[in-house]
Amino acid sequence: xxxxxxxxxxxxxxxxxxxxxxxxxxxxxxxxxxxxxxxxxxxxxxxxxxxxxxxxxxxxxxxxxxxxxxxxxxxxxxxxxxxxxxxxxxxxxxxxxxxxxxxxxxxxxxxxxxxxxxxxxxxxxxxxxxxxxxxxxxxxxxxxxxxxxxxxxxxxxxxxxxxxxxxxxxxxxxxxxxxxxxxxxxxxxxxxxxxxxxxxxxxxxxxxxxxxxxxxxxxxxxxxxxxxxxxxxxxxxxxxxxxxxxxxxxxxxxxxxxxxxxxxxxxxxxxxxxxxxxxxxxxxxxxxxxxxxxxxxxxxxxxxxxxxxxxxxxxxxxxxxxxxxxxxxxxxxxxxxxxxxxxxxxxxxxxxxxxxxxxxxxxx
Amino acid sequence: xxxxxxxxxxxxxxxxxxxxxxxxxxxxxxxxxxxxxxxxxxxxxxxxxxxxxxxxxxxxxxxxxxxxxxxxxxxxxxxxxxxxxxxxxxxxxxxxxxxxxxxxxxxxxxxxxxxxxxxxxxxxxxxxxxxxxxxxxxxxxxxxxxxxxxxxxxxxxxxxxxxxxxxxxxxxxxxxxxxxxxxxxxxxxxxxxxxxxxxxxxxxxxxxxxxxxxxxxxxxxxxxxxxxxxxxxxxxxxxxxxxxxxxxxxxxxxxxxxxxxxxxxxxxxxxxxxxxx
Numbered sequence: 129x130x131x132x133x134x135x136x137x138x139x140x141x142x143x144x145x146x147x148x149x150x151x152x153x154x155x156x157x158x159x160x161x162x163x164x165x166x167x168x169x170x171x172x173x174x175x176x177x178x179x180x181x182x183x184x185x186x187x188x189x190x191x192x193x194x195x196x197x198x199x200x201x202x203x204x205x206x207x208x209x210x211x212x213x214x215x216x217x218x219x220x221x222x223x224x225x226x227x228x229x230x231x232x233x234x235x236x237x238x239x240x241x242x243x244x245x246x247x248x249x250x251x252x253x254x255x256x257x258x259x260x261x262x263x264x265x266x267x268x269x270x271x272x273x274x275x276x277x278x279x280x281x282x283x284x285x286x287x288x289x290x291x292x293x294x295x296x297x298x299x300x301x302x303x304x305x306x307x308x309x310x311x312x313x314x315x316x317x318x319x320x321x322x323x324x325x326x327x328x329x330x331x332x333x334x335x336x337x338x339x340x341x342x343x344x345x346x347x348x349x350x351x352x353x354x355x356x357x358x359x360x361x362x363x364x365x366x367x368x369x370x371x372x373x374x375x376x377x378x379x380x381x382x383x384x385x386x387x388x389x390x391x392x393x394x395x396x397x398x399x400x401x402x403x404x405x406x407x408x409x410x411x412x413x414x415x416x417x418x419x420x421x422x423x424x425x426x427x428x429x430x431x432x433x434x435x436x437x438x439x440x441x442x443x444x445x446x447x448x449x450x451x452x453x454x455x456x457x458x459x460x461x462x463x464x465x466x467x468x469x470x471x472x473x474x475x476x477x478x479x480x481x482x483x484x485x486x487x488x489x490x491x492x
Numbered sequence: 493x494x495x496x497x498x499x500x501x502x503x504x505x506x507x508x509x510x511x512x513x514x515x516x517x518x519x520x521x522x523x524x525x526x527x528x529x530x531x532x533x534x535x536x537x538x539x540x541x542x543x544x545x546x547x548x549x550x551x552x553x554x555x556x557x558x559x560x561x562x563x564x565x566x567x568x569x570x571x572x573x574x575x576x577x578x579x580x581x582x583x584x585x586x587x588x589x590x591x592x593x594x595x596x597x598x599x600x601x602x603x604x605x606x607x608x609x610x611x612x613x614x615x616x617x618x619x620x621x622x623x624x625x626x627x628x629x630x631x632x633x634x635x636x637x638x639x640x641x642x643x644x645x646x647x648x649x650x651x652x653x654x655x656x657x658x659x660x661x662x663x664x665x666x667x668x669x670x671x672x673x674x675x676x677x678x679x680x681x682x683x684x685x686x687x688x689x690x691x692x693x694x695x696x697x698x699x700x701x702x703x704x705x706x707x708x709x710x711x712x713x714x715x716x717x718x719x720x721x722x723x724x725x726x727x728x729x730x731x732x733x734x735x736x737x738x739x740x741x742x743x744x745x746x747x748x749x750x751x752x753x754x755x756x757x758x759x760x761x762x763x764x765x766x767x768x769x
Contacts, residue, residue: 200668206668213665278669
């Protein structure tokens with residue numbers, strides 16, 4: 129059990145800066161997910177915490193102890209790798225027990241801890257097999273077992289599920305969540321998958337180009353993204369960005385979409401920007417619903433739009449409309465959709481939609 | 493049912509190519525083997541003698557004792573095995589360093605290989621003079637050092653290629669699990685590199701075993717190797733076909749034993765299944 133404090137961390141490869149001045153406090157027991165597009169520095173950050181990469185500047189402290197120059201073996205962390213990294217020449221039992229043996233633990237204790245971990249992960253039947261004789265999902269369990277058995281103060285996961293097929297990934301995601309609930313050790317988890325980030329994290333740290341773009345609870349990032357990048361990264365289907373201008377008409381504040389309708393902004397959602405300023409309205413599919421009542425609900429704007437096409441998923445149906453120059457996606461109940469070409473009234477919930485300054489791409 | 497089966501065609505081309513290849517490889521070998529037990533009169537008899545009426549072992553006795561073939565055999569075994577062990581162990585460590593720590597930047601690894609671009613004859617004279625100066629001429633140590641240096645580039649490159657295709661994450665997992673660098677190398681990287689090490693060792697051994705030129709220049713009466721014995725069979729008295737053949741057969745034996753011993757270790761693919769599905 130330990131917290132992790134990172135101050136002004138830099139990692140350079142020659143002239144390339146993979147991590148550029150990261151400050152991050154991870155409290156004891158928290159499940160933190162580092163997420164971002166490939167090349168954003170999230171894996172590098174994780175590897176510096178593990179001690180597999182030397183840092184170029186700054187400080188990393190685990191459990192109050194600065195570990196900058198400490199070897200990986202002395203940091204008391206466990207890591208699960210993307211490719212599992214099981215030792216191919218050892219049985220599952222020896223793979224799981226390897227770390228304990230390397231630390232000179234007595235064999236009877238190794239055996240009992242390995243058996244306990246195997247029982248917990250449901251892999252007792254595989255103990256005498258070699259890694260190549262078991263399936264991808266089983267290998268991932270063994271890799272997790274190898275980490276759990278050491279009872280480290282910190283778990284590091286480097287995209288552990290990205291080599292699994294979709295169904296196994298869902299299953300293992302649940303297992304990792306359960307694992308954290310059961311042992312409640314601090315965990316840092318790297319992924320590029322925003323669904324994994326949203327579902328697993330106590331806190332998401334969203335990275336871009338070696339810096340933290342935004343950090344916070346998953347729903348905070350989802351509902352109140354600080355930048356268009358965060359807004360576009362989280363959520364599936366993606367948020368639609370509509371460009372327009374602030375226009376004040378007779379006391380009411382509206383956003384005039386380029387070549388599109390004017391949307392009156394509700395009270396309490398009026399940003400403090402100059403008239404005529406270029407803005408971006410960020411709309412998620414769930415912010416648009418099919419209008420039912422005679423007038424728009426409070427905080428919403430009513431408009432008519434033509435359905436371009438539909439994408440039913442079974443439980444929900446995504447309908448694509450044209451609004452001004454942009455395409456907008458709306459999420460409907462599966463049965464209440466209309467047909468392509470049909471004009472339907474929509475309610476756009478502006479009190480939930482995001483607004484960004486077009487020049488800075490930051491939320492307003 | 494049977495009518496669906498396409499009639500099997502005889503792969504004529506394949507058979508002809510294999511037959512030609514076997515004839516090319518086996519015919520001289522057969523001739524050498526048979527000559528080694530022929531009485532001298534039968535060497536060049538017309539028509540050729542395919543199997544002698546009175547096989548004899550006298551050529552073996554002469555080759556091994558009168559011509560000191562046995563001493564050459566022992567020298568060759570000592571020198572080749574020592575040089576192989578040295579070359580492969582130093583080469584493996586160097587290759588690991590090149591592959592994992594990028595030692596010497598991007599040029600050192602290529603520079604190592606470039607040592608083989610030089611024709612050995614270009615360095616044989618200076619080597620001979622230096623050896624005479626420091627007293628390594630005609631010694632086992634001198635030959636072992638020369639062969640180690642001579643074969644090092646190839647063993648480094650074979651192992652370099654091997655380590656480079658081995659996923660780093662295996663050793664990283666070992667480091668995080670509690671190993672030192674040496675521990676990770678010893679308990680994870682080395683066992684996985686075993687097939688590569690065996691292949692490099694076989695390659696190095698054969699190179700040392702068959703080397704003639706260095707041995708000819710750097711040795712005389714003491715540390716001479718098996719290949720240099722052969723030149724004694726071509727003398728003013730004529731060619732000693734029987735003795736040459738006998739020694740050729742003797743020189744094949746260690747290579748064959750080695751081949752049989754390591755055959756199963758040469759199977760690659762131990763790392764398959766280590767990663768991914």
